[in-house]
Amino acid sequence: MTAQRRVVAEVLDGDHVHLTADEVHARAVAKLPEISRATVYNTLGELVTLGEVLEVSTDRRAKRYDPNAHRPHQHLVCAKCGAIRDVHPAGNPLADLPDSERFGFTVSGVEMTYRGLCPNCA
Amino acid sequence: MTAQRRVVAEVLDGDHVHLTADEVHARAVAKLPEISRATVYNTLGELVTLGEVLEVSTDRRAKRYDPNAHRPHQHLVCAKCGAIRDVHPAGNPLADLPDSERFGFTVSGVEMTYRGLCPNCA
DNA sequence: ATCCTACGATGGACTTTGTCTAAGTCAAGC
DNA sequence: GCTTGACTTAGACAAAGTCCATCGTAGGAT
Known part of the structure:
Protein backbone atom coordinates (compact mmCIF):
# COMPACT_ATOMS: atom_id res chain seq x y z
CA MET A 1 0.00 0.00 0.00
CA THR A 2 1.85 3.03 -1.29
CA ALA A 3 0.90 6.67 -0.91
CA GLN A 4 -0.32 6.68 -4.51
CA ARG A 5 -2.65 3.77 -3.98
CA ARG A 6 -4.00 5.18 -0.76
CA VAL A 7 -4.82 8.45 -2.49
CA VAL A 8 -6.71 6.70 -5.29
CA ALA A 9 -8.68 4.69 -2.76
CA GLU A 10 -9.52 7.86 -0.80
CA VAL A 11 -10.77 9.64 -3.91
CA LEU A 12 -13.12 6.75 -4.61
CA ASP A 13 -15.12 6.93 -1.43
CA GLY A 14 -18.76 7.81 -0.99
CA ASP A 15 -22.19 7.10 -2.33
CA HIS A 16 -23.31 7.60 -5.91
CA VAL A 17 -19.69 8.24 -6.86
CA HIS A 18 -19.01 7.54 -10.55
CA LEU A 19 -15.77 9.24 -11.51
CA THR A 20 -13.85 8.80 -14.74
CA ALA A 21 -10.20 7.82 -14.59
CA ASP A 22 -9.28 11.38 -15.50
CA GLU A 23 -11.42 12.79 -12.71
CA VAL A 24 -9.84 10.37 -10.29
CA HIS A 25 -6.45 11.50 -11.52
CA ALA A 26 -7.32 15.19 -11.14
CA ARG A 27 -8.48 14.68 -7.57
CA ALA A 28 -5.53 12.50 -6.76
CA VAL A 29 -3.16 15.16 -8.07
CA ALA A 30 -4.75 17.64 -5.67
CA LYS A 31 -3.65 15.43 -2.81
CA LEU A 32 -0.39 14.13 -4.22
CA PRO A 33 0.84 16.37 -7.03
CA GLU A 34 3.36 13.99 -8.56
CA ILE A 35 1.01 11.04 -9.14
CA SER A 36 0.91 9.98 -12.79
CA ARG A 37 -1.93 8.96 -15.02
CA ALA A 38 -0.41 5.53 -15.54
CA THR A 39 -0.38 4.88 -11.82
CA VAL A 40 -4.02 5.89 -11.49
CA TYR A 41 -4.94 3.52 -14.32
CA ASN A 42 -2.87 0.72 -12.78
CA THR A 43 -4.40 1.21 -9.35
CA LEU A 44 -7.94 1.41 -10.69
CA GLY A 45 -7.31 -1.78 -12.61
CA GLU A 46 -6.14 -3.52 -9.47
CA LEU A 47 -9.13 -2.32 -7.48
CA VAL A 48 -11.41 -3.69 -10.19
CA THR A 49 -9.56 -7.02 -10.15
CA LEU A 50 -9.89 -7.18 -6.37
CA GLY A 51 -13.61 -6.56 -6.72
CA GLU A 52 -13.47 -3.39 -4.63
CA VAL A 53 -14.60 -1.16 -7.48
CA LEU A 54 -16.82 -1.66 -10.51
CA GLU A 55 -16.26 -0.37 -14.01
CA VAL A 56 -19.33 1.33 -15.40
CA SER A 57 -19.86 2.29 -19.02
CA THR A 58 -22.96 4.41 -19.28
CA ASP A 59 -21.78 6.36 -22.26
CA ARG A 60 -19.17 5.77 -24.89
CA ARG A 61 -16.80 8.27 -23.45
CA ALA A 62 -14.72 7.32 -20.45
CA LYS A 63 -15.18 4.36 -18.14
CA ARG A 64 -16.43 5.31 -14.71
CA TYR A 65 -15.42 3.71 -11.45
CA ASP A 66 -18.08 2.85 -8.89
CA PRO A 67 -16.96 2.04 -5.32
CA ASN A 68 -20.41 0.57 -4.56
CA ALA A 69 -19.29 -2.95 -5.52
CA HIS A 70 -20.84 -4.75 -2.58
CA ARG A 71 -24.55 -4.53 -3.39
CA PRO A 72 -25.68 -5.43 -6.90
CA HIS A 73 -27.32 -2.49 -8.63
CA MET B 1 -28.87 7.97 -52.71
CA THR B 2 -25.31 7.68 -53.94
CA ALA B 3 -23.34 4.52 -54.69
CA GLN B 4 -21.53 4.92 -51.36
CA ARG B 5 -24.72 5.04 -49.33
CA ARG B 6 -26.19 2.11 -51.17
CA VAL B 7 -23.12 0.03 -50.41
CA VAL B 8 -23.25 0.85 -46.70
CA ALA B 9 -26.92 -0.05 -46.58
CA GLU B 10 -26.21 -3.34 -48.37
CA VAL B 11 -23.46 -4.26 -45.90
CA LEU B 12 -25.88 -3.74 -43.03
CA ASP B 13 -28.42 -6.30 -44.03
CA GLY B 14 -29.39 -9.47 -42.26
CA ASP B 15 -30.23 -10.90 -38.89
CA HIS B 16 -28.03 -10.71 -35.82
CA VAL B 17 -25.71 -8.36 -37.68
CA HIS B 18 -23.67 -6.16 -35.34
CA LEU B 19 -20.74 -4.74 -37.24
CA THR B 20 -18.36 -2.03 -36.09
CA ALA B 21 -17.86 1.04 -38.26
CA ASP B 22 -14.48 -0.33 -39.30
CA GLU B 23 -15.98 -3.67 -40.27
CA VAL B 24 -18.64 -1.88 -42.28
CA HIS B 25 -15.91 0.11 -43.96
CA ALA B 26 -13.86 -3.01 -44.74
CA ARG B 27 -16.85 -4.73 -46.36
CA ALA B 28 -17.87 -1.58 -48.17
CA VAL B 29 -14.36 -1.24 -49.60
CA ALA B 30 -14.67 -4.77 -50.96
CA LYS B 31 -17.61 -3.60 -53.03
CA LEU B 32 -16.52 -0.04 -53.76
CA PRO B 33 -12.77 0.34 -53.27
CA GLU B 34 -12.62 4.10 -53.12
CA ILE B 35 -15.14 4.61 -50.31
CA SER B 36 -13.63 6.50 -47.40
CA ARG B 37 -13.94 6.04 -43.66
CA ALA B 38 -15.53 9.45 -43.26
CA THR B 39 -18.30 8.57 -45.68
CA VAL B 40 -19.03 5.35 -43.83
CA TYR B 41 -19.23 7.27 -40.56
CA ASN B 42 -21.43 9.93 -42.11
CA THR B 43 -23.77 7.38 -43.66
CA LEU B 44 -24.02 5.32 -40.50
CA GLY B 45 -24.82 8.49 -38.59
CA GLU B 46 -27.59 9.32 -41.04
CA LEU B 47 -29.04 5.83 -40.86
CA VAL B 48 -29.11 6.12 -37.07
CA THR B 49 -30.81 9.51 -37.30
CA LEU B 50 -33.38 8.08 -39.69
CA GLY B 51 -34.06 5.26 -37.25
CA GLU B 52 -33.08 2.59 -39.74
CA VAL B 53 -30.13 1.37 -37.69
CA LEU B 54 -29.36 1.24 -33.97
CA GLU B 55 -26.09 2.00 -32.27
CA VAL B 56 -25.10 -0.71 -29.83
CA SER B 57 -22.35 -0.45 -27.24
CA THR B 58 -21.79 -3.85 -25.71
CA ASP B 59 -18.14 -3.31 -24.96
CA ARG B 60 -16.04 -0.22 -24.60
CA ARG B 61 -14.36 -0.68 -27.89
CA ALA B 62 -16.16 0.30 -31.05
CA LYS B 63 -19.82 1.11 -31.47
CA ARG B 64 -21.71 -1.54 -33.39
CA TYR B 65 -24.53 -0.97 -35.84
CA ASP B 66 -27.66 -3.08 -35.66
CA PRO B 67 -30.05 -3.05 -38.62
CA ASN B 68 -32.75 -4.67 -36.48
CA ALA B 69 -34.24 -1.34 -35.48
CA HIS B 70 -37.86 -2.21 -35.97
CA ARG B 71 -38.51 -4.58 -33.07
CA PRO B 72 -37.31 -3.56 -29.59
CA HIS B 73 -34.76 -6.00 -28.22
C1' DA C 1 26.25 1.92 7.27
C1' DT C 2 26.37 0.65 2.57
C1' DC C 3 25.07 -1.95 -1.35
C1' DC C 4 21.54 -4.79 -4.00
C1' DT C 5 17.38 -6.00 -5.59
C1' DA C 6 12.76 -5.83 -6.84
C1' DC C 7 8.59 -3.62 -7.07
C1' DG C 8 6.04 0.20 -8.02
C1' DA C 9 5.83 4.84 -10.15
C1' DT C 10 6.76 7.78 -13.92
C1' DG C 11 6.45 10.03 -18.44
C1' DG C 12 6.08 9.55 -22.95
C1' DA C 13 5.10 7.06 -27.01
C1' DC C 14 1.68 4.48 -29.09
C1' DT C 15 -3.06 2.55 -30.42
C1' DT C 16 -7.82 2.74 -31.22
C1' DT C 17 -11.99 4.96 -32.24
C1' DG C 18 -14.19 8.66 -33.83
C1' DT C 19 -14.72 13.65 -35.45
C1' DC C 20 -13.51 17.60 -38.14
C1' DT C 21 -11.90 20.27 -41.98
C1' DA C 22 -10.22 21.75 -46.32
C1' DA C 23 -10.14 20.45 -50.76
C1' DG C 24 -11.88 17.74 -54.62
C1' DT C 25 -15.68 15.74 -57.63
C1' DC C 26 -19.90 15.47 -59.89
C1' DA C 27 -24.52 16.43 -61.53
C1' DA C 28 -28.23 19.74 -62.24
C1' DG C 29 -29.66 24.06 -63.64
C1' DC C 30 -28.95 28.57 -65.63
C1' DG D 1 -19.92 26.16 -70.62
C1' DC D 2 -20.10 28.10 -65.80
C1' DT D 3 -21.96 28.06 -61.09
C1' DT D 4 -23.78 26.02 -57.21
C1' DG D 5 -24.34 22.82 -53.77
C1' DA D 6 -24.32 18.33 -52.02
C1' DC D 7 -21.45 14.48 -51.36
C1' DT D 8 -16.91 12.36 -50.91
C1' DT D 9 -12.16 12.13 -49.80
C1' DA D 10 -7.73 12.10 -47.25
C1' DG D 11 -5.60 13.34 -43.61
C1' DA D 12 -5.14 15.93 -39.36
C1' DC D 13 -6.79 15.94 -34.91
C1' DA D 14 -8.74 14.52 -30.29
C1' DA D 15 -9.93 11.57 -26.41
C1' DA D 16 -9.22 7.48 -23.73
C1' DG D 17 -6.49 3.99 -22.63
C1' DT D 18 -2.33 0.82 -22.85
C1' DC D 19 2.46 -0.21 -23.10
C1' DC D 20 7.23 0.17 -22.14
C1' DA D 21 11.78 1.66 -20.74
C1' DT D 22 13.62 4.03 -17.05
C1' DC D 23 13.87 5.83 -12.40
C1' DG D 24 13.39 5.79 -7.19
C1' DT D 25 12.95 3.86 -3.10
C1' DA D 26 12.19 0.61 0.72
C1' DG D 27 13.79 -3.41 2.73
C1' DG D 28 16.96 -7.11 3.05
C1' DA D 29 21.83 -8.76 2.76
C1' DT D 30 26.59 -8.01 3.76
Whole structure:
Protein backbone atom coordinates (compact mmCIF):
# COMPACT_ATOMS: atom_id res chain seq x y z
CA MET A 1 0.00 0.00 0.00
CA THR A 2 1.85 3.03 -1.29
CA ALA A 3 0.90 6.67 -0.91
CA GLN A 4 -0.32 6.68 -4.51
CA ARG A 5 -2.65 3.77 -3.98
CA ARG A 6 -4.00 5.18 -0.76
CA VAL A 7 -4.82 8.45 -2.49
CA VAL A 8 -6.71 6.70 -5.29
CA ALA A 9 -8.68 4.69 -2.76
CA GLU A 10 -9.52 7.86 -0.80
CA VAL A 11 -10.77 9.64 -3.91
CA LEU A 12 -13.12 6.75 -4.61
CA ASP A 13 -15.12 6.93 -1.43
CA GLY A 14 -18.76 7.81 -0.99
CA ASP A 15 -22.19 7.10 -2.33
CA HIS A 16 -23.31 7.60 -5.91
CA VAL A 17 -19.69 8.24 -6.86
CA HIS A 18 -19.01 7.54 -10.55
CA LEU A 19 -15.77 9.24 -11.51
CA THR A 20 -13.85 8.80 -14.74
CA ALA A 21 -10.20 7.82 -14.59
CA ASP A 22 -9.28 11.38 -15.50
CA GLU A 23 -11.42 12.79 -12.71
CA VAL A 24 -9.84 10.37 -10.29
CA HIS A 25 -6.45 11.50 -11.52
CA ALA A 26 -7.32 15.19 -11.14
CA ARG A 27 -8.48 14.68 -7.57
CA ALA A 28 -5.53 12.50 -6.76
CA VAL A 29 -3.16 15.16 -8.07
CA ALA A 30 -4.75 17.64 -5.67
CA LYS A 31 -3.65 15.43 -2.81
CA LEU A 32 -0.39 14.13 -4.22
CA PRO A 33 0.84 16.37 -7.03
CA GLU A 34 3.36 13.99 -8.56
CA ILE A 35 1.01 11.04 -9.14
CA SER A 36 0.91 9.98 -12.79
CA ARG A 37 -1.93 8.96 -15.02
CA ALA A 38 -0.41 5.53 -15.54
CA THR A 39 -0.38 4.88 -11.82
CA VAL A 40 -4.02 5.89 -11.49
CA TYR A 41 -4.94 3.52 -14.32
CA ASN A 42 -2.87 0.72 -12.78
CA THR A 43 -4.40 1.21 -9.35
CA LEU A 44 -7.94 1.41 -10.69
CA GLY A 45 -7.31 -1.78 -12.61
CA GLU A 46 -6.14 -3.52 -9.47
CA LEU A 47 -9.13 -2.32 -7.48
CA VAL A 48 -11.41 -3.69 -10.19
CA THR A 49 -9.56 -7.02 -10.15
CA LEU A 50 -9.89 -7.18 -6.37
CA GLY A 51 -13.61 -6.56 -6.72
CA GLU A 52 -13.47 -3.39 -4.63
CA VAL A 53 -14.60 -1.16 -7.48
CA LEU A 54 -16.82 -1.66 -10.51
CA GLU A 55 -16.26 -0.37 -14.01
CA VAL A 56 -19.33 1.33 -15.40
CA SER A 57 -19.86 2.29 -19.02
CA THR A 58 -22.96 4.41 -19.28
CA ASP A 59 -21.78 6.36 -22.26
CA ARG A 60 -19.17 5.77 -24.89
CA ARG A 61 -16.80 8.27 -23.45
CA ALA A 62 -14.72 7.32 -20.45
CA LYS A 63 -15.18 4.36 -18.14
CA ARG A 64 -16.43 5.31 -14.71
CA TYR A 65 -15.42 3.71 -11.45
CA ASP A 66 -18.08 2.85 -8.89
CA PRO A 67 -16.96 2.04 -5.32
CA ASN A 68 -20.41 0.57 -4.56
CA ALA A 69 -19.29 -2.95 -5.52
CA HIS A 70 -20.84 -4.75 -2.58
CA ARG A 71 -24.55 -4.53 -3.39
CA PRO A 72 -25.68 -5.43 -6.90
CA HIS A 73 -27.32 -2.49 -8.63
CA GLN A 74 -28.03 -0.90 -11.96
CA HIS A 75 -27.68 2.68 -13.19
CA LEU A 76 -30.01 5.52 -14.07
CA VAL A 77 -28.46 8.18 -16.30
CA CYS A 78 -29.62 11.65 -17.27
CA ALA A 79 -29.47 11.95 -21.05
CA LYS A 80 -28.72 15.67 -20.83
CA CYS A 81 -26.29 16.31 -17.98
CA GLY A 82 -24.97 12.80 -17.49
CA ALA A 83 -25.86 12.54 -13.81
CA ILE A 84 -25.75 8.94 -12.60
CA ARG A 85 -27.66 7.28 -9.76
CA ASP A 86 -27.39 3.75 -8.49
CA VAL A 87 -30.80 2.04 -8.64
CA HIS A 88 -32.22 -1.30 -7.58
CA PRO A 89 -34.95 -2.63 -9.90
CA ALA A 90 -37.47 -5.08 -8.55
CA GLY A 91 -37.46 -8.65 -9.78
CA ASN A 92 -34.68 -10.65 -11.31
CA PRO A 93 -33.90 -9.59 -14.87
CA LEU A 94 -31.83 -12.73 -15.43
CA ALA A 95 -34.94 -14.83 -14.92
CA ASP A 96 -36.74 -12.79 -17.56
CA LEU A 97 -34.67 -14.27 -20.36
CA PRO A 98 -36.44 -17.45 -21.51
CA ASP A 99 -34.43 -20.51 -22.45
CA SER A 100 -35.58 -20.11 -26.02
CA GLU A 101 -33.83 -16.74 -26.09
CA ARG A 102 -30.51 -17.97 -24.71
CA PHE A 103 -29.17 -19.63 -27.86
CA GLY A 104 -27.26 -22.15 -25.76
CA PHE A 105 -25.33 -19.44 -23.92
CA THR A 106 -24.42 -19.84 -20.27
CA VAL A 107 -25.83 -16.53 -19.05
CA SER A 108 -24.08 -15.19 -15.97
CA GLY A 109 -25.10 -11.58 -15.57
CA VAL A 110 -26.90 -8.59 -16.93
CA GLU A 111 -26.22 -4.87 -16.95
CA MET A 112 -29.05 -2.40 -17.20
CA THR A 113 -28.86 1.29 -17.92
CA TYR A 114 -32.03 3.28 -17.45
CA ARG A 115 -32.12 6.51 -19.44
CA GLY A 116 -34.12 9.62 -18.74
CA LEU A 117 -33.95 13.21 -17.58
CA CYS A 118 -33.04 14.27 -14.08
CA PRO A 119 -35.23 16.76 -12.19
CA ASN A 120 -32.91 19.66 -13.08
CA CYS A 121 -32.87 18.93 -16.80
CA ALA A 122 -36.52 17.91 -17.23
CA MET B 1 -28.87 7.97 -52.71
CA THR B 2 -25.31 7.68 -53.94
CA ALA B 3 -23.34 4.52 -54.69
CA GLN B 4 -21.53 4.92 -51.36
CA ARG B 5 -24.72 5.04 -49.33
CA ARG B 6 -26.19 2.11 -51.17
CA VAL B 7 -23.12 0.03 -50.41
CA VAL B 8 -23.25 0.85 -46.70
CA ALA B 9 -26.92 -0.05 -46.58
CA GLU B 10 -26.21 -3.34 -48.37
CA VAL B 11 -23.46 -4.26 -45.90
CA LEU B 12 -25.88 -3.74 -43.03
CA ASP B 13 -28.42 -6.30 -44.03
CA GLY B 14 -29.39 -9.47 -42.26
CA ASP B 15 -30.23 -10.90 -38.89
CA HIS B 16 -28.03 -10.71 -35.82
CA VAL B 17 -25.71 -8.36 -37.68
CA HIS B 18 -23.67 -6.16 -35.34
CA LEU B 19 -20.74 -4.74 -37.24
CA THR B 20 -18.36 -2.03 -36.09
CA ALA B 21 -17.86 1.04 -38.26
CA ASP B 22 -14.48 -0.33 -39.30
CA GLU B 23 -15.98 -3.67 -40.27
CA VAL B 24 -18.64 -1.88 -42.28
CA HIS B 25 -15.91 0.11 -43.96
CA ALA B 26 -13.86 -3.01 -44.74
CA ARG B 27 -16.85 -4.73 -46.36
CA ALA B 28 -17.87 -1.58 -48.17
CA VAL B 29 -14.36 -1.24 -49.60
CA ALA B 30 -14.67 -4.77 -50.96
CA LYS B 31 -17.61 -3.60 -53.03
CA LEU B 32 -16.52 -0.04 -53.76
CA PRO B 33 -12.77 0.34 -53.27
CA GLU B 34 -12.62 4.10 -53.12
CA ILE B 35 -15.14 4.61 -50.31
CA SER B 36 -13.63 6.50 -47.40
CA ARG B 37 -13.94 6.04 -43.66
CA ALA B 38 -15.53 9.45 -43.26
CA THR B 39 -18.30 8.57 -45.68
CA VAL B 40 -19.03 5.35 -43.83
CA TYR B 41 -19.23 7.27 -40.56
CA ASN B 42 -21.43 9.93 -42.11
CA THR B 43 -23.77 7.38 -43.66
CA LEU B 44 -24.02 5.32 -40.50
CA GLY B 45 -24.82 8.49 -38.59
CA GLU B 46 -27.59 9.32 -41.04
CA LEU B 47 -29.04 5.83 -40.86
CA VAL B 48 -29.11 6.12 -37.07
CA THR B 49 -30.81 9.51 -37.30
CA LEU B 50 -33.38 8.08 -39.69
CA GLY B 51 -34.06 5.26 -37.25
CA GLU B 52 -33.08 2.59 -39.74
CA VAL B 53 -30.13 1.37 -37.69
CA LEU B 54 -29.36 1.24 -33.97
CA GLU B 55 -26.09 2.00 -32.27
CA VAL B 56 -25.10 -0.71 -29.83
CA SER B 57 -22.35 -0.45 -27.24
CA THR B 58 -21.79 -3.85 -25.71
CA ASP B 59 -18.14 -3.31 -24.96
CA ARG B 60 -16.04 -0.22 -24.60
CA ARG B 61 -14.36 -0.68 -27.89
CA ALA B 62 -16.16 0.30 -31.05
CA LYS B 63 -19.82 1.11 -31.47
CA ARG B 64 -21.71 -1.54 -33.39
CA TYR B 65 -24.53 -0.97 -35.84
CA ASP B 66 -27.66 -3.08 -35.66
CA PRO B 67 -30.05 -3.05 -38.62
CA ASN B 68 -32.75 -4.67 -36.48
CA ALA B 69 -34.24 -1.34 -35.48
CA HIS B 70 -37.86 -2.21 -35.97
CA ARG B 71 -38.51 -4.58 -33.07
CA PRO B 72 -37.31 -3.56 -29.59
CA HIS B 73 -34.76 -6.00 -28.22
CA GLN B 74 -31.78 -6.39 -25.94
CA HIS B 75 -28.41 -8.06 -26.43
CA LEU B 76 -26.68 -11.20 -25.23
CA VAL B 77 -22.89 -11.11 -25.49
CA CYS B 78 -20.26 -13.82 -25.16
CA ALA B 79 -17.63 -12.65 -22.71
CA LYS B 80 -14.92 -14.55 -24.52
CA CYS B 81 -15.42 -14.28 -28.26
CA GLY B 82 -17.72 -11.25 -28.33
CA ALA B 83 -20.53 -12.95 -30.28
CA ILE B 84 -23.74 -10.96 -30.04
CA ARG B 85 -27.34 -12.18 -30.30
CA ASP B 86 -30.52 -10.14 -30.25
CA VAL B 87 -32.80 -11.32 -27.42
CA HIS B 88 -36.29 -10.50 -26.20
CA PRO B 89 -36.69 -10.73 -22.42
CA ALA B 90 -40.13 -11.31 -20.94
CA GLY B 91 -41.79 -8.59 -18.92
CA ASN B 92 -41.24 -4.87 -18.97
CA PRO B 93 -37.97 -3.84 -17.34
CA LEU B 94 -39.08 -0.21 -17.21
CA ALA B 95 -41.93 -1.17 -14.91
CA ASP B 96 -39.49 -2.89 -12.57
CA LEU B 97 -37.98 0.40 -11.44
CA PRO B 98 -40.06 1.59 -8.45
CA ASP B 99 -40.85 5.26 -8.05
CA SER B 100 -38.69 5.34 -4.94
CA GLU B 101 -35.73 4.41 -7.12
CA ARG B 102 -36.32 7.06 -9.76
CA PHE B 103 -34.98 10.07 -7.83
CA GLY B 104 -37.38 12.34 -9.67
CA PHE B 105 -36.03 11.34 -13.08
CA THR B 106 -38.33 11.08 -16.08
CA VAL B 107 -37.33 7.58 -17.16
CA SER B 108 -37.77 6.94 -20.85
CA GLY B 109 -35.88 3.78 -21.71
CA VAL B 110 -33.58 1.03 -20.63
CA GLU B 111 -30.76 -0.90 -22.26
CA MET B 112 -29.89 -4.38 -21.10
CA THR B 113 -26.80 -6.40 -21.90
CA TYR B 114 -26.83 -10.03 -20.87
CA ARG B 115 -23.35 -11.50 -20.42
CA GLY B 116 -22.31 -15.10 -20.62
CA LEU B 117 -20.48 -17.69 -22.67
CA CYS B 118 -21.63 -18.89 -26.05
CA PRO B 119 -21.86 -22.65 -26.77
CA ASN B 120 -18.49 -22.64 -28.54
CA CYS B 121 -16.65 -20.88 -25.72
CA ALA B 122 -18.32 -22.58 -22.76
C1' DA C 1 26.25 1.92 7.27
C1' DT C 2 26.37 0.65 2.57
C1' DC C 3 25.07 -1.95 -1.35
C1' DC C 4 21.54 -4.79 -4.00
C1' DT C 5 17.38 -6.00 -5.59
C1' DA C 6 12.76 -5.83 -6.84
C1' DC C 7 8.59 -3.62 -7.07
C1' DG C 8 6.04 0.20 -8.02
C1' DA C 9 5.83 4.84 -10.15
C1' DT C 10 6.76 7.78 -13.92
C1' DG C 11 6.45 10.03 -18.44
C1' DG C 12 6.08 9.55 -22.95
C1' DA C 13 5.10 7.06 -27.01
C1' DC C 14 1.68 4.48 -29.09
C1' DT C 15 -3.06 2.55 -30.42
C1' DT C 16 -7.82 2.74 -31.22
C1' DT C 17 -11.99 4.96 -32.24
C1' DG C 18 -14.19 8.66 -33.83
C1' DT C 19 -14.72 13.65 -35.45
C1' DC C 20 -13.51 17.60 -38.14
C1' DT C 21 -11.90 20.27 -41.98
C1' DA C 22 -10.22 21.75 -46.32
C1' DA C 23 -10.14 20.45 -50.76
C1' DG C 24 -11.88 17.74 -54.62
C1' DT C 25 -15.68 15.74 -57.63
C1' DC C 26 -19.90 15.47 -59.89
C1' DA C 27 -24.52 16.43 -61.53
C1' DA C 28 -28.23 19.74 -62.24
C1' DG C 29 -29.66 24.06 -63.64
C1' DC C 30 -28.95 28.57 -65.63
C1' DG D 1 -19.92 26.16 -70.62
C1' DC D 2 -20.10 28.10 -65.80
C1' DT D 3 -21.96 28.06 -61.09
C1' DT D 4 -23.78 26.02 -57.21
C1' DG D 5 -24.34 22.82 -53.77
C1' DA D 6 -24.32 18.33 -52.02
C1' DC D 7 -21.45 14.48 -51.36
C1' DT D 8 -16.91 12.36 -50.91
C1' DT D 9 -12.16 12.13 -49.80
C1' DA D 10 -7.73 12.10 -47.25
C1' DG D 11 -5.60 13.34 -43.61
C1' DA D 12 -5.14 15.93 -39.36
C1' DC D 13 -6.79 15.94 -34.91
C1' DA D 14 -8.74 14.52 -30.29
C1' DA D 15 -9.93 11.57 -26.41
C1' DA D 16 -9.22 7.48 -23.73
C1' DG D 17 -6.49 3.99 -22.63
C1' DT D 18 -2.33 0.82 -22.85
C1' DC D 19 2.46 -0.21 -23.10
C1' DC D 20 7.23 0.17 -22.14
C1' DA D 21 11.78 1.66 -20.74
C1' DT D 22 13.62 4.03 -17.05
C1' DC D 23 13.87 5.83 -12.40
C1' DG D 24 13.39 5.79 -7.19
C1' DT D 25 12.95 3.86 -3.10
C1' DA D 26 12.19 0.61 0.72
C1' DG D 27 13.79 -3.41 2.73
C1' DG D 28 16.96 -7.11 3.05
C1' DA D 29 21.83 -8.76 2.76
C1' DT D 30 26.59 -8.01 3.76
